[in-house]
Amino acid sequence: MECDKCDREAVMNAAYSGAHLCEVHFCRSVEKRTRRRIRSDAMLPKDATPEDPERWVIGLSGGKDSVVLTHILDETFGHDPRIEMLALTIHEGIEGYRDKSVEACVELADDLDMRHELVSYDEEFGVRMDDVAESDPLNMAPCAYCGVFRRDLLERYAEEFGADKLLTGHNLDDEAQTALMNFLEGDVKQVAKHFDASLGSFEDRHSQDAFVPRAKPLRDIPEKEVALYAHLKDLPAHITECPHASEAYRGEIQQLLWDLEENHPGTRHSIVAGYEELAKLAADEYRGAGEANLNECENCGAKTSGTRCRKCKLVDAISAV
Amino acid sequence: MRADRPAFVAAEQSPDMDVTVEVVGEDTREVVIDDGETYADLVRAIGRSPQEVTVLVDGSPVPEDQPVTADSVTVLRLIKGG
Numbered sequence: 165m166e167c168d169k170c171d172r173e174a175v176m177n178a179a180y181s182g183a184h185l186c187e188v189h190f191c192r193s194v195e196k197r198t199r200r201r202i203r204s205d206a207m208l209p210k211d212a213t214p215e216d217p218e219r220w221v222i223g224l225s226g227g228k229d230s231v232v233l234t235h236i237l238d239e240t241f242g243h244d245p246r247i248e249m250l251a252l253t254i255h256e257g258i259e260g261y262r263d264k265s266v267e268a269c270v271e272l273a274d275d276l277d278m279r280h281e282l283v284s285y286d287e288e289f290g291v292r293m294d295d296v297a298e299s300d301p302l303n304m305a306p307c308a309y310c311g312v313f314r315r316d317l318l319e320r321y322a323e324e325f326g327a328d329k330l331l332t333g334h335n336l337d338d339e340a341q342t343a344l345m346n347f348l349e350g351d352v353k354q355v356a357k358h359f360d361a362s363l364g365s366f367e368d369r370h371s372q373d374a375f376v377p378r379a380k381p382l383r384d385i386p387e388k389e390v391a392l393y394a395h396l397k398d399l400p401a402h403i404t405e406c407p408h409a410s411e412a413y414r415g416e417i418q419q420l421l422w423d424l425e426e427n428h429p430g431t432r433h434s435i436v437a438g439y440e441e442l443a444k445l446a447a448d449e450y451r452g453a454g455e456a457n458l459n460e461c462e463n464c465g466a467k468t469s470g471t472r473c474r475k476c477k478l479v480d481a482i483s484a485v
Numbered sequence: 486m487r488a489d490r491p492a493f494v495a496a497e498q499s500p501d502m503d504v505t506v507e508v509v510g511e512d513t514r515e516v517v518i519d520d521g522e523t524y525a526d527l528v529r530a531i532g533r534s535p536q537e538v539t540v541l542v543d544g545s546p547v548p549e550d551q552p553v554t555a556d557s558v559t560v561l562r563l564i565k566g567g
Contacts, residue, residue, distance in 0.1 A: 165551050176539075177548035184548050228563070337536075391563030392539055392546060403563065422534040 176392060179429035187396050194393045197384045198236050206366040207329065207379050214245035221327040221376075223318055224251040224272070224280070226265025228394040228401035229333030231272055233382050235399055237331070238276045250325055254317050255284035256310055257292025258406060265402035272400050283321060285313050289479050297408045301481040306408035309478055316466060316475040322376040332362075334380040337387035340432040341417045343439035348417075355439075356446035363443055370451060374458050374467045386432065505557040506531055518553060525549040528560065538562050 165174045167186035174184035185193060202208065212218040222237065224230045234251055241247045253269040255262050266282065273280035285291045291313065297306040322330045346355050360369050362378035371377060382390060394401040424431040460466070461473035468474070500520055504527060507513040516530050524547055525535040539546045541559040 165548050173545070174548045175546040177550045179550065386536075388536055388539070388563060395539065395546070395561065395563070419534075422536040425536055426534065 175396070176389070178386075178389070180386075180425075180433060181430075190389075191393060191396060194232075194385055194389060195236055195239070198233075198381050199240055201384050202240075202381050204365060205379060205381075207331075207381065208241075208247065209328075209366070212246040217246050217248045218329075219248045219325065219327045220250070221318075221322045221325055221330050222249060222251045223330065223332045224253050224269050225333075226253065226262075226268040226272075226400075226402045227333070228391050228399075228403055229335055229338075229382060229387075231268065231333075231399050231401040232390050232394050232397075233331065233333040234272060234276065234278070235397065237381070238278060242276065242278075250279045250281060250327075252318065252321055252325075253280065253282045254314055255282065255286070256313070257285050257294055258408065259294055261404060261406055264404075268400040268402040275400075281321065281325075283317055285317075288317060289313060289475070291479060291482055293408060296482055299482065299485045301485045302478070305410040307411050309482075310408070312475050312478055316473070319376060320466070327376050329379050330376045331379050331381060333382055333390075335382045335385050335387045335390045336432050336436065337418065337421065339380065339383045340421055340435045341414055343435050344417050344421070345414065347439065352446050353450050355443045356450040359440075359443035359447035360451070363440055364447075368444060370447070383436070384433075502553065503556065504553060506560055507558070508560045509562065511562075521552050523550055523552055524558070527553055527558065531560065533560070533562075 165177075165184055166172070167174045167189050168184050169189045170186060172186035172188065175187050176190055177184045183193075208218055220237070222230065222234050224234050237249060241249065251269065251273050253266055255266055269280065269282070272278075285293065293306060293310055296309050300306070302309075318330055342358075346358065360372055361375065362380060363369075366377070366379075369377065385393075391401075391403070393399075421432060421435075458467045458469060459471065461468045461476055462471050463476045464473060466473040466475065472480075501517050502520055502522075504516050504518060505513060506516050506527065508531065514531065516527060518527055518530060524540045528535045528538055528540065528549065535549045539561045540549060541547070541561060542555040542557075544559075547558075
């Protein structure tokens with residue numbers, strides 16, 4: 165089977181578009197869609213200059229998504245003096261799993277000559293996820309603790325580095341799963357918050373002063389294509405499952421979406437496009453309503469609606485074991 | 486049209502085909518498929534979704550909507566969380 169655009173052999177087909185592309189044209193297509201998303205979401209403000217550059221912190225886990233994101237951002241903006249990029253890697257204290265992916269991050273940052281910072285739950289909170297999964301003082305899924313710690317560190321370091329935006333490697337499948345899960349939860353206020361936090365174009369979003377805004381340049385690229393890109397470019401991506409992975413509901417939704425996509429190609433794209441439009445309407449409706457005033461955590465200073473933030477409460481519970 | 490064909494011709498047109506499928510990091514198995522079935526069908530036959538793997542023939546990825554012509558393929562699981 166020939167590529168649609170040249171006479172090389174096709175390496176993939178995309179059922180949702182009917183395209184058959186060779187290695188060169190497929191990789192070009194992934195890069196093009198990513199750049200188009202960066203433009204259409206207005207991620208790079210027009211007033212960024214070499215004197216007053218835009219600062220992006222990239223959440224680099226060493227998995228295929230963040231590795232591909234970092235690679236494409238470097239190819240696109242690595243020599244653009246209007247942008248400063250820093251890759252941030254978090255070690256959760258998961259032996260074997262995270263050790264290997266941290267190696268992938270270090271290797272990539274070295275290859276790209278990109279500034280790279282490595283922080284760990286152990287150094288920051290005195291907590292290791294291997295131990296937390298074992299002791300589990302609040303009887304929750306490991307991901308529930310881990311997500312709180314990760315958000316805290318990403319937020320704290322993005323702020324410390326003076327980041328204008330925090331970029332993550334979420335792909336189309338991730339976004340379609342989250343959209344469907346939020347929809348099935350029926351929590352429209354959550355959908356509204358999602359829009360301003362990480363979803364819409366920066367021209368449509370209202371900034372939340374308390375938090376560094378998130379952006380997801382890969383959100384048009386199906387997960388399989390991100391993985392294929394990493395494979396074809398021979399990027400040092402680490403592909404194994406977290407040994408503590410426990411998001412059973414997300415797995416169920418993932419399977420459901422794969423089945424839908426098989427029978428109705430393009431379902432993920434339309435879910436995400438429709439969700440985003442609805443989220444914008446929801447944000448316009450709910451913005452500012454019933455928002456708690458944010459205080460500083462009495463212990464660490466993080467933003468919280470109470471007196472002690474969720475992360476500190478979790479650390480308290482873990483160290484009380 | 487097809488129903489009008491003599492049965493033996495139909496049988497000759499869809500002979501079974503043995504394909505050796507190596508799933509990287511897991512196992513290698515023999516899969517019997519019908520002539521004309523695609524690489525996506527082959528992936529389904531081993532209980533995976535075409536959305537989560539890539540099929541390699543001689544080390545190169547192939548479009549999964551194409552009929553299987555290779556008698557040996559490698560299946561690369563691409564998706565296992567970040």
